Amino acid sequence: MSRGEAIGCRSIQIFNQSPRAWRPTRYTEEDFAEFRDRMAESGIESVIIHAIYLINTATPDRELREKSRTALMHALRVGDSIGADGVVLHPGSRKQEDPVPAIVRSGEMIGEALSETERCPILIEQMAGHANILAHTFEEIAGIIEAAGGGERLGLCLDSCHLFAAGYDIGTYSGIDRMLEECDRFLDRHRLRALHLNDSKEPLGSRRDRHEDIGKGRIGETGFARFLSEEAFDGLPATMETPGPERKGAVASDLALANRLMRRGRAARHRRKQ
Numbered sequence: 001m002s003r004g005e006a007i008g009c010r011s012i013q014i015f016n017q018s019p020r021a022w023r024p025t026r027y028t029e030e031d032f033a034e035f036r037d038r039m040a041e042s043g044i045e046s047v048i049i050h051a052i053y054l055i056n057t058a059t060p061d062r063e064l065r066e067k068s069r070t071a072l073m074h075a076l077r078v079g080d081s082i083g084a085d086g087v088v089l090h091p092g093s094r095k096q097e098d099p100v101p102a103i104v105r106s107g108e109m110i111g112e113a114l115s116e117t118e119r120c121p122i123l124i125e126q127m128a129g130h131a132n133i134l135a136h137t138f139e140e141i142a143g144i145i146e147a148a149g150g151g152e153r154l155g156l157c158l159d160s161c162h163l164f165a166a167g168y169d170i171g172t173y174s175g176i177d178r179m180l181e182e183c184d185r186f187l188d189r190h191r192l193r194a195l196h197l198n199d200s201k202e203p204l205g206s207r208r209d210r211h212e213d214i215g216k217g218r219i220g221e222t223g224f225a226r227f228l229s230e231e232a233f234d235g236l237p238a239t240m241e242t243p244g245p246e247r248k249g250a251v252a253s254d255l256a257l258a259n260r261l262m263r264r265g266r267a268a269r270h271r272r273k274q
């Protein structure tokens with residue numbers, strides 16, 4: 001949290017444990033209380049948890065299912081304890097299988113994890129579409145949400161890099177409109193709860209997920225000005241997962257640039273309407 005605070009963030013994303021290991025971090029009630037106190041004192045309005053990358057909600061393997069469910073529930077319980085706005089989840093891979101049974105299994109596990117926990121939502125992240133990773137289309141995300149019971153604790157997180165890699169040209173107005181139209185065809189707009197802001201090192205439709213600093217990748221500054229000023233995104237918690245100048249994540253100047261591009265985009269949209 002201190003880094004987010006130092007660079008002037010209004011929303012932060014954290015891992016509740018090391019994202020590439022199963023071993024959970026154990027927290028005490030005092031840890032949670034301290035986190036909540038520091039949140040209240042900081043200017044940070046929203047905290048999102050990112051679930052670990054090892055989770056595969058779609059797997060048929062019994063041991064991996066058990067580990068995945070436990071890890072997901074742990075993240076949700078931490079989310080409940082700190083008042084997070086959601087746990088962002090990569091649902092996982094279908095491997096060589098058809099999508100439908102994988103989507104059903106994914107939804108089942110998500111539904112179970114929700115029923116065992118209290119409040120914190122699961123935000124399914126739209127993915128770049130590499131290999132057989134689920135959730136690169138809104139249709140698949142809708143399928144998972146339906147299989148998970150369709151409740152109010154199920155939401156969507158959009159990632160600008162993933163959208164671009166999945167073939168949505170979100171650096172253009174028409175590309176943003178097409179993406180939102182497709183989203184609306186399968187999902188209620190109220191499912192959209194969070195944004196990840198990343199530029200893309202790879203070209204449009206590459207299906208490769210390689211994050212770049214805002215404005216320095218294939219989406220570019222003009223593209224981000226358009227994306228960030230889209231009204232459908234107003235008020236959503238947004239976090240950057242960019243490399244940053246020292247490969248340690250975004251810094252204050254990255255945040256300032258994003259804010260500047262958002263203002264520039266809003267002015268350009270205003271002029272377009274006149």
Ligand SMILES: [Zn+2]
Nearest residue numbers: 050088090125
């Ligand atoms: Zn993610």
